[in-house]
Amino acid sequence: MDLTLSLDTASAKSLQAQIFDQVREIILDGQLGAGMALPPSRLLAERLQVSRNTVLTAYERLAAEGYVKARGTAGLFVERIPPDSLLLIQRGSRIKTNGPIPDASSEPLLCFAGSPGGGSDRPELDFWVGRSDVESFPLRIWRRIINRLLARETTYLTDYCDPAGLPELRAAIGTHLRRARGVSVAEDQIIVTTGGQEALNVVFNLLRSHTRQLCIENPCYLGASLIFNATNLTVHPIPVDRDGLQTDLLPRVRGSLLYVTPSHQFPTGATMPLALRLALLRWAEETDSYVIEDDYDSDFRYDGPPLTALAGLDGGRRVFYVGTFSKSVGAGLRLGFATVPRMFWDEARLLKARMSNGQAWLEQAALAAFIEEGHFDRHLRKLRQVYKARRDCLVEALRRSFDEPELLGWESGLHLVWRLPRGFPSAREVQLMARECDVGVYALSSGAAYDFDADAPDDVLVFGYSSLAEPMIEAAVSKLRLMLEGGGATSGR
């Protein structure tokens, strides 16, 4: 089939993003049905007079999001998309996705366990989840921005700010979300919060009175489980498999509230394919439910373009998007945000006023300048390189040291998990043994995760690799190998 695309070279949107959007539109419109082939990238590139790489990048993204699938060397073919899901997808001008990546994150047990990362009681080689690389913090630029701000202003130091957050920062977040995550929200749909944790609370408190029962991934992020478990509402844990939350197990109860991490499930690292994302949105529509999408580390996708967020597919109707700058800039800033559909805005702003009445001005103003002046995008590109190298190093070291280790969730984010083979000690035992060798690896229960099933097999080890340089990763894996070879691996489960 011939694709009729029209590219606008004057547009702020990149050519690859225009191709992605328009081909997606054609697929969603049904003009290009399931099983039909995309034109070869070379042909399309010639016709559009763009480089073949531009087309390839757009195609890769379509594949990554599940719209098309490669069949060997035969090319790319359109996947079957449940027809009744199509209605849910916001299209055309409302979707803008032409940039790199976003921001977000979920706070680890670190804080809950009360062991600050820099504390003296941490192991030397520590795979704690969700820690940023200290050395990569853009200290020089940050200092310059802060000096500039403090040279100019004192009003904002002594006055109360808008409880929803500094308008400049909300605008910067909105722009970034549109470009990087396909989430189209205005400044007045964003609430700036004390990290991702307060953002979860804002959304939860906002929806509490609309909610009959809570649904949550299992296993899940500890911070979310703490909020859900503190309520009187029924909590319905939904098992997770290699495609993330099992949408077919979602209860058909009207007025549910679902917490989900589709980009990089915490803790298992699974990425939810498009078809399941659409099924999830359809479920929300049919049961009149709301969804909290915690996009905690989608800034970091190493082997392809980022996936459009659920909130981008949904167009801001049933999905509340929660993000954080804890991973992408620094947890010590305590800045995150939630997006809300427009009809919830006034209530959300008043709620944030009631909860904590706005954020510190200096961090907000500095972050707004950091984003607006392009430092944030550059910083993310740098971090992605640093973290990709660490991830590669860890994956290779584990594969070299152990027999075909089952590694999951390594495509993106700041951590991966290793499902230990039969015959190995339990994850908790490995954690304790490793601690003796000054290596920090973590069973789910210690790794900022929570399992509603107390009898779940304890066979998953979490490795947060972002704060460890390659030589330390090599050293840590060597120690693990020696330790587990030394008889530990025979204690059996």
Next chain:
Amino acid sequence: MDLTLSLDTASAKSLQAQIFDQVREIILDGQLGAGMALPPSRLLAERLQVSRNTVLTAYERLAAEGYVKARGTAGLFVERIPPDSLLLIQRGSRIKTNGPIPDASSEPLLCFAGSPGGGSDRPELDFWVGRSDVESFPLRIWRRIINRLLARETTYLTDYCDPAGLPELRAAIGTHLRRARGVSVAEDQIIVTTGGQEALNVVFNLLRSHTRQLCIENPCYLGASLIFNATNLTVHPIPVDRDGLQTDLLPRVRGSLLYVTPSHQFPTGATMPLALRLALLRWAEETDSYVIEDDYDSDFRYDGPPLTALAGLDGGRRVFYVGTFSKSVGAGLRLGFATVPRMFWDEARLLKARMSNGQAWLEQAALAAFIEEGHFDRHLRKLRQVYKARRDCLVEALRRSFDEPELLGWESGLHLVWRLPRGFPSAREVQLMARECDVGVYALSSGAAYDFDADAPDDVLVFGYSSLAEPMIEAAVSKLRLMLEGGGATSGR
């Protein structure tokens, strides 16, 4: 009677504080009964070999807190203190009160109404409550501290901090509370929060499950009413008179939770005398209830030494103390705190982790240094001078312009109220008329206050004077005089 005091000149505690503590102890022990005279200050000064001013200051404070009362020129006589209240007062080494003043505050409607103080839609001569003086912000010192911190550290920018707050800041707050408010709490009884509002939420959420009904001053601070009104619990408003909350109207329901502002009732400005404070604590003890003491502006007492906080009298058993740095340093820092009895500590820390997982590091570290290096005490002394001059100017201008205006709550804090005489327009009408003349004065309902009685007389105007220099105060009152003389005062209520 001869007072046996022993002063320790090597002590870190000032001589006047030692005298205050020891005389108070003697009174509370019953050695110096009701109606008995204190020795003349001159005599005691000679005997103790201290300056007469030292003794006078201690005596003034004993009078201010209601332990003694002057009878004309005859001297100071011990007041009657309800005997069963004595058990409640924590004494001896547990009380240390030798310094100046504290910190605290409650956030005004500003934020809730969404009109940042610096916004363009504020009147020029704006008596908005709770605004600090922009010019007085110690910008030079603050910048120096922040530069020093950013030159040294990046770990704290990228890592999670203790959810309870930076240990250095908690230690500094503890020292300050002991010296200034007689509140003896350790570092691990303090939770650093996003301003006073989050502190109220921490305490409220902590006590929610222990609580059968809520009691609150009426009228009260809007931020507290928002929290209380958002629950399903019964809210029992307790009327306020010139001595603050009417303790004899407290319901004798076991397991109540009371919110109170005894130092400077918000909004009426009443100061609760010692006997009523003790009655309140006795009520809490007898009904197994807890108390939230919001000490929002007790840093600013102009005409005498500060009163010991309820939490100081109670010794950390039933009173949860809530403070803020919004008034004493700047609302834009968003830093406040709550103190909790030791048995609540672990729960409070986990709760804060669940709510927002700690505060931004930079503000916390800067404030800790600001307090530890003595800048905070100096800053408070300066602010007190500035604000006292403004208060004096406002009181004089109002007295000069109107016929014996009934002014309340001017002894301390950053605002006073004027109960309008009969025949004047309602406070809301005056507010609207004044707005036409570019003057901001506020009826209770617009002034960050809340009245549970919708039919309460609307005859109280709130004047926050701390952000207006004297010439502006003079100009504003002149405008009010012209406006109210010009026939407005005859529209009648």
